[in-house]
Amino acid sequence: MTKKHSALIVEDDELSRITLSCLLEGFAATEEAADSVSAIKKIEAKKYDMIFIDLDLERELAGLEIIVKARASGAYTIVLSGREENRYIQQAYERGCHDFLSKPFDHRALELVIGKFNIIKGQAQLADMFSYEFLTQDNNLIKQLEILAELSAHNRPVLIQGETGTGKTMLAKLIHKFAYASLGNFVHLNCSEIPENLIESELFGYEKGAFSGAEQSRRGKIDLANNGTLFLDEIGTIPLSTQKKLLKVLEEKTYYPLGSNVLSKSNFKLISATCDSLEELVAEKKFRADLYFRLEGINFYIPALRERKKDIPLLIKHFQKEFPRKVVFSSALQNFLENNNWPGNVRELKKVIELLLVKSRGIVDIVDLPGHLLPATIAATVTTTTTTLTSYSRAQEAEDNRDELLSSAIINKVESEGLAAAINEIEKKLTLYFLERNEFKVRKTLTELQISNNYFYRIKGRGFLPEGVPLED
C-alpha cells in the first residue's frame, strides 16, 4: 500500500511512539516528536494529514496546547491518553480534537479513527465532486453528505430515494468510491430490468443443471459483491418471494445458490435505491416490512430537478462542455430549458441537450427541441399570447375546453396534412420519447408502448432517430 498520508506522533514514551508508528505503517508516513516544543516546531514547519497527541508530555496536560496548533494547521487531530475523566476529554474536544482514544487502544479503535479520517477527508473532495459531477447547489442535498462520516463507523446499509433520472446510480457510485472503494468491487443490479423469474438466479447465482437452460454454473451478484458493494437499483420491484431470501442474506450473510445445497457466504456493503415509496409498498403489502426496516440505515433523498431549478443552468453548461462541437442556445430556448419541469429529471435534460447539440445549425432555437417537448412549448407560447387578449370569443372558449391531449401542434398538423399524417407523427414522436426515456433500450420501450417488434420497426422505418443513436436490445 502506498503511504499517501502523513502523520505526526506526539508522545513522550518512545516505545509507544514506535508501536503507533508501526501500527500506522502502510497507511501514513510517520514522524515523531517527544515533547511539546519539538511538536510545535514540526507542526509549524510542515502540514500533516493527521496528528496523534498524548495529553501528558514533559508536563501534565501539555498536549492540550498542541491540539489547538494541530487543528489550526488543518490536520485531523487525535488525542491519545490514559486519562479517562470526563473533564479532560471535554477539554480536549473543546480545543478541537476530532477523536479521543483512550490508552490502551487496539487495532480496531485505530482502524475506526482512520476510517473516519478517510471519510472526512473525502467529504471535501465529495463536495467538489458534487459541484463538478453531481452538479448541484442545493444546500439540503449537499448537507446530506455530512452523514457520510457515519458510514465508516458501522455497517448500516444505504437507501437512496428519488424520482427516476435524478442520479441515484451516480450517487451510489460516489458513495462506493469515497466510503467503500478500498474494500472491493461495485456490483450493480437494476432489479426492474430483470424478469421476475430470473431475478433469483441473477442475485444468488446457480449451479449447472439447476434449471433447464443452466448449462454451466454462474456466480450471482451477491457472490460477486463479496467484500465490496452491492447496489440494488429499483429494489421496490423485487418480487415478494425473493424479498424473503434477500432478507436472510442481509441478516446472516449466507445463502444457497440455486440448485446448490452448499451454503455460500458473502460479506458486502449494501446500497439500495428506489423511485417508489417503500412505505406505500409496505402498506399495500407489496414489500416486506422487515426487509424495508433492514434496508433503512443511512437514507438519502435526491430532490427532483423541478425542486432545484437553480441547478439547471449549471447542468446545461456542464452538458454543453462535454460536447466537443460548440453551439449557441437562443435565449428563448435557454429560458424554456431553465423553466421546464423535466419529469425525467437530469437524465431527460441530458438527453435533450445532447440532441440539441447535434443539430446542424450553430444557433439552436426552441423549434429544435425534440418532439415530446415541442407541443408543450407551443402550448406555452399560445398561453402567453392568449393571456394578453381581453375578450374571449366562443372559439377561444372551445379552445380553452379542449382536451389536453389535443395540443395546438397536433391540431395544426391535422389542419395542414390530415389525420393520417398527424397520427403518423404522434407515433414517431411518442416512440422517440419512450426510447429516450429508456436510454434507447428497445425491449423496455416495446413493453411500455405495448406494441410488437414488427410494429416498432415499421414506425422506425419512417425515420425519426437522429443519426448515430445506437439502439440497445
Next chain:
Amino acid sequence: MSKMSKDEINRLIHDFNAELSALSQAVNLVNDKFEFDKILARRMSSLMPAKMDEILLNWEKIKELLSRDLN
C-alpha cells in the same frame, strides 16, 4: 506512601494497565518485525526493560496500597 485520593488510585491502576498493554503490543510487534526489520525489533527490545521497570514500580505501589488497606 502518603494517602492517595480515589482519583489517584484509579489513575495508578489505569497507568499500570496501559503500560502492560503497551508492553504487550510492543512484544507482538517485535514478533512481527523480527524477521523483516531486525534493527527496529532490537530498538524496541532495548526499550522494554525501562517499561518493565515502570510496570514493576507501579505494581509495587499498588501492592503497598493493598497491604496498607488490609492492615
